[in-house]
Amino acid sequence: MSTDTDNTDNTDFYSRFQAGTSEGEQGLRLRSEISAEELMREVGAVLRMSEADVALLEDHPDDDETMIINMGPQHPSTHGVLRLMLELQGETVLRCKPVIGYLHTGMEKTGEQLTYAQGSTNVTRMDYVSPLANELVFSMATEKLLGIDDEIPERAVWIRMLLAELNRMSSHLLFMATNGMDLGAVSMMIYGWREREEVLRFFQEVTGLRMNHNYIRPGGVAADLPAGWRDSVMRLLDLLPDRLEEYDTLMTGQPIWRERLQGVGVITPTEALALGATGPILRSTGVEWDLRRDQPYLHYDEMDFDVIVGSYGDCFDRYAIRLAEIRESMEIVRQILDRMPSGNYRIQDKKVTPPPRARIDESMEALIHHFKIFTEGFKVPEGEVYVAVESPRGEIGCYIASDGSANPYRMHMRDPSFVNIQCLPHMMRGGLVADAVAVISSVDPVLGGVDR
Amino acid sequence: MTTETSEAELAETFGCPATDSCGQQVLFPSREQYLEVIGALADAGYSMCVDLTGVDYLEYFDRPLPEGVEAERFEVVVNLLAIARRSRVRVRVQVPESDASLASLFDIYPGTEAMEREVFDMFGISFDDHPDLTRILMPEDWLGHPLRKDYEVGRIPVQFKGVSQ
Numbered sequence: 001m002s003t004d005t006d007n008t009d010n011t012d013f014y015s016r017f018q019a020g021t022s023e024g025e026q027g028l029r030l031r032s033e034i035s036a037e038e039l040m041r042e043v044g045a046v047l048r049m050s051e052a053d054v055a056l057l058e059d060h061p062d063d064d065e066t067m068i069i070n071m072g073p074q075h076p077s078t079h080g081v082l083r084l085m086l087e088l089q090g091e092t093v094l095r096c097k098p099v100i101g102y103l104h105t106g107m108e109k110t111g112e113q114l115t116y117a118q119g120s121t122n123v124t125r126m127d128y129v130s131p132l133a134n135e136l137v138f139s140m141a142t143e144k145l146l147g148i149d150d151e152i153p154e155r156a157v158w159i160r161m162l163l164a165e166l167n168r169m170s171s172h173l174l175f176m177a178t179n180g181m182d183l184g185a186v187s188m189m190i191y192g193w194r195e196r197e198e199v200l201r202f203f204q205e206v207t208g209l210r211m212n213h214n215y216i217r218p219g220g221v222a223a224d225l226p227a228g229w230r231d232s233v234m235r236l237l238d239l240l241p242d243r244l245e246e247y248d249t250l251m252t253g254q255p256i257w258r259e260r261l262q263g264v265g266v267i268t269p270t271e272a273l274a275l276g277a278t279g280p281i282l283r284s285t286g287v288e289w290d291l292r293r294d295q296p297y298l299h300y301d302e303m304d305f306d307v308i309v310g311s312y313g314d315c316f317d318r319y320a321i322r323l324a325e326i327r328e329s330m331e332i333v334r335q336i337l338d339r340m341p342s343g344n345y346r347i348q349d350k351k352v353t354p355p356p357r358a359r360i361d362e363s364m365e366a367l368i369h370h371f372k373i374f375t376e377g378f379k380v381p382e383g384e385v386y387v388a389v390e391s392p393r394g395e396i397g398c399y400i401a402s403d404g405s406a407n408p409y410r411m412h413m414r415d416p417s418f419v420n421i422q423c424l425p426h427m428m429r430g431g432l433v434a435d436a437v438a439v440i441s442s443v444d445p446v447l448g449g450v451d452r
Numbered sequence: 453m454t455t456e457t458s459e460a461e462l463a464e465t466f467g468c469p470a471t472d473s474c475g476q477q478v479l480f481p482s483r484e485q486y487l488e489v490i491g492a493l494a495d496a497g498y499s500m501c502v503d504l505t506g507v508d509y510l511e512y513f514d515r516p517l518p519e520g521v522e523a524e525r526f527e528v529v530v531n532l533l534a535i536a537r538r539s540r541v542r543v544r545v546q547v548p549e550s551d552a553s554l555a556s557l558f559d560i561y562p563g564t565e566a567m568e569r570e571v572f573d574m575f576g577i578s579f580d581d582h583p584d585l586t587r588i589l590m591p592e593d594w595l596g597h598p599l600r601k602d603y604e605v606g607r608i609p610v611q612f613k614g615v616s617q
Contacts, residue, residue: 101589106598108574113605144474273499273535276563287535294538382516385474386531386542388502397503399529403512410599414503414531422566451589 028068028085028097065089071436073102079178079440080447084424091432096425100418103451111411115377116142119408121214123398126413127449128211129174132167133391134413135216136160140297141387141398142218145380146352153344156220161298162233162336163206163215164389165329169240170199171392172322172329175444176247179319182441183260188250195243202232219353220346233337237330244326252320261316265427265439268313275426276419279394280325281443284310284317291390303332315442322444325392351378377406393417393444415449462492469518478542480521486545487555490530493541494560498532501561502540505529506547506571510601525549526577530557547577556582574599 072083081102087095111122123138124131143149177192200210205226207213215222251257267277269285282289290307292300308324310317346353354373355366382404388397394416403409420443427439466489468481481489507527509515517523524546532541547554556579557564568579569588576597579585586592596603 101587101591104589109598109605274562276501276561278502289535294535295540383473384529386476386503386529386540388540395502397531399503399505399531401507401515403515409512410507412503412505414505418566418570419502419563422563 027099028087028095030068031066066094073099079445082421082440082445082447082450084436084440086428086433086436088433091434093428093431093433093436096428096436098421098424100421100447100450103447105451107452108410108412111408113407115406116218116380116408117373117377117406119411120217121212123411123413124212124214125448126452127391127393127396127415127417127446129446129448130167130171130392130396131212132163132216133389133396135214136164137387137389137391137396137398137413138411139216139218140389141385141400142380144385144387145383145400145402146218147381148219148347148349148352151349152220152347154341155224155343156345156347157298158336158340159221159225159345160216161300161303162333162340163203163221164298165332165336166199166202166233166236168329168392169326169333170196170203172326173199175322175392178444179441180251182437183257185251185257188247191243191246191250195240198236198239202229202236205229205232217346219349220344222346224345230337233333237333240326240330244323247323252323258316260435260438261319261442262314263312264315264431264435265442266312266314267423267427271426272313272423275423277394277423279390279392279416279420280318280321281394281420281423283308283321285313286311291388291395295388297387297389303335305332315438318442318444379404379406380408388414391416393446393449394420413449413452415452417445417447417449418452421445421450462489462496466492469520471518473542476540476542478544480518480544480546483545483547483554486543487557487560490532490543490557490560493532493543497534497537498541499535500533501530501557501564501567502533503529503531504557504564504567504571506575506577506599508575508599508601522546526552526575528554528571528577552576553578553580555580558582573597576600 066087066089068085068087070083070085073081083099083102085097085099086093107122107126111119114122119142120135120138123134126134140149143152173192173196177189177196180186180188180192203213204210206229207215207222267281267285269287272282272285272287278289286309288307288309291297293307305328308321308328310321350369354370359366360370380402382402384399384401386397386399388395395414396416397414399410399412399414400408401410424439424443428436431439462479466481466485468479468485468489470480471478479489505528507529508525509523509527510525513523513525515523526547526549528545528547530543532543534540545554552575554577556568558568558581565582565584566588568582569584569586571577572579572585573587573589574597587594590598
């Protein structure tokens with residue numbers, strides 16, 4: 001970083017970036033501070049309703065009847081650094097506004113500075129609970145631009161599927177833990193973390209890291225599966241069914257658990273579609289939409305699995321869907337174990353893949369080639385592409401615009417948490433403040449993905 | 453939902469150029485047609501707006517565009533999804549630097565509220581009739597729009613909220 005800018009004339013320095021826009025407060029404003037018309041627009045914006053619908057709402061309390069409180073960003077149950085501003089009338093939530101950005105580190109901007117070969121290191125840190133889904137969608141988008149998406153070796157495709165499904169399991173197990181914790185079932189927290197750790201241990205065996213793997217890369221995966229991987233997966237598959245039974249005993253049939261979740265945070269299919277919600281939230285309303293089945297990628301079209309849907313769109317449905325999806329993912333993993341082919345784990349395309357380590361010792365050209373891929377990266381043809389896959393939280397999409405160089409001209413991630421979090425005001429309206437935590441938890445946002 | 457209207461037919465009705473990018477249909481309406489085209493797509497079964505984002509083409513102005521589309525500095529990219537038909541369509545609309553504004557899709561797809569705020573925050577493109585156009589990821593007193601290409605990386609001192617410069 002250069003130091004030629006003098007701190008005293010920062011005003012001039014910043015003025016280059018002024019766009020002549022007027023930014024207002026991001027927070028929730030008092031009702032007395034805004035006119036009736038503005039209020040209607042604002043309530044509509046917060047609740048994502050048309051003004052006509054807002055006019056039909058019957059509550060127009062004065063400010064002395066309501067209270068605006070801040071929940072977060074440090075509240076332990078808000079999954080990281082989510083801040084909610086809640087307008088309460090007694091115990092009832094009237095308006096709610098998520099204020100985000102506390103974890104914003106400009107990763108899309110960073111993505112423009114990194115080459116495609118380095119890109120998966122960056123994207124894996126976005127939604128850090130399902131890093132492999134991020135890497136997968138980024139790699140698929142890059143491959144599509146390169147035109148090699150049909151040439152990825154079979155083994156790499158199956159390894160990708162194996163890891164994506166195990167990642168779905170680890171992510172949903174984490175949801176079980178945090179959901180339990182948020183609702184006061186603290187022992188569930190320990191159980192959820194414990195089982196997730198088992199899955200992460202397998203990831204560590206395969207990728208070297210528990211999180212932020214950088215394992216799925218454009219062209220294939222970083223390394224072949226280690227010896228004994230099949231036993232590790234089998235051990236996992238033997239271990240989990242009993243543990244999931246325990247969850248059922250501990251929570252699913254338990255009256256307190258049901259009382260806390262059933263009928264709380266209800267959302268209708270129309271609302272979910274209008275808000276762009278995907279994943280378990282959309283499915284909880286009864287809309288059968290799973291990209292793995294409906295717009296298949298990898299080899300999901302050859303897999304036999306069920307798409308789990310709910311019928312009430314409440315927190316309990318979202319909990320039950322995720323629990324059932326762990327079981328479905330285990331089914332898919334079993335099928336993958338039966339069909340895992342042998343062969344290359346990355347494409348043998350000199351343009352994308354660096355030469356193997358052994359070649360570097362014997363050939364000067366291989367050394368130069370290796371060096372070039374890691375310093376300059378590989379060039380990707382001009383074009384733009386949008387690829388979407390089903391992450392544990394919903395549709396994760398990657399939009400890349402390429403100008404023909406080795407860096408993406410623009411790399412945008414459509415993160416499911418960012419969109420799903422917009423459902424919160426809708427789900428919370430009219431509910432109790434004690435249920436607010438249950439609602440946040442059932443949306444399962446990951447703030448690393450929300451803020452990027 | 454109306455019967456099967458293909459995107460190509462729609463494009464023809466509005467006279468806006470259409471291309472195919474990596475197997476996905478892309479429409480290029482003008483700024484004036486934008487709301488109408490999106491509205492027609494919504495009527496044709498595109499019930500969900502999955503993504504709305506922006507691109508700043510300052511350093512890559514001569515990108516390939518179909519005939520009849522005049523390149524401008526900014527582009528807003530909208531990805532729509534038709535669940536019943538299992539199809540996607542992408543809409544790219546050019547937004548000039550001199551008047552960086554576009555109609556808001558809030559009335560058609562309320563879920564675009566946050567995405568439009570993000571584009572506003574990152575690119576400084578304002579959306580007409582957006583109910584709450586404020587910054588979303590950056591602090592509200594931040595100067596500049598980080599994803600613009602003339603916003604340099606690493607040269608901007610970190611701005612702290614509430615500290616006088």
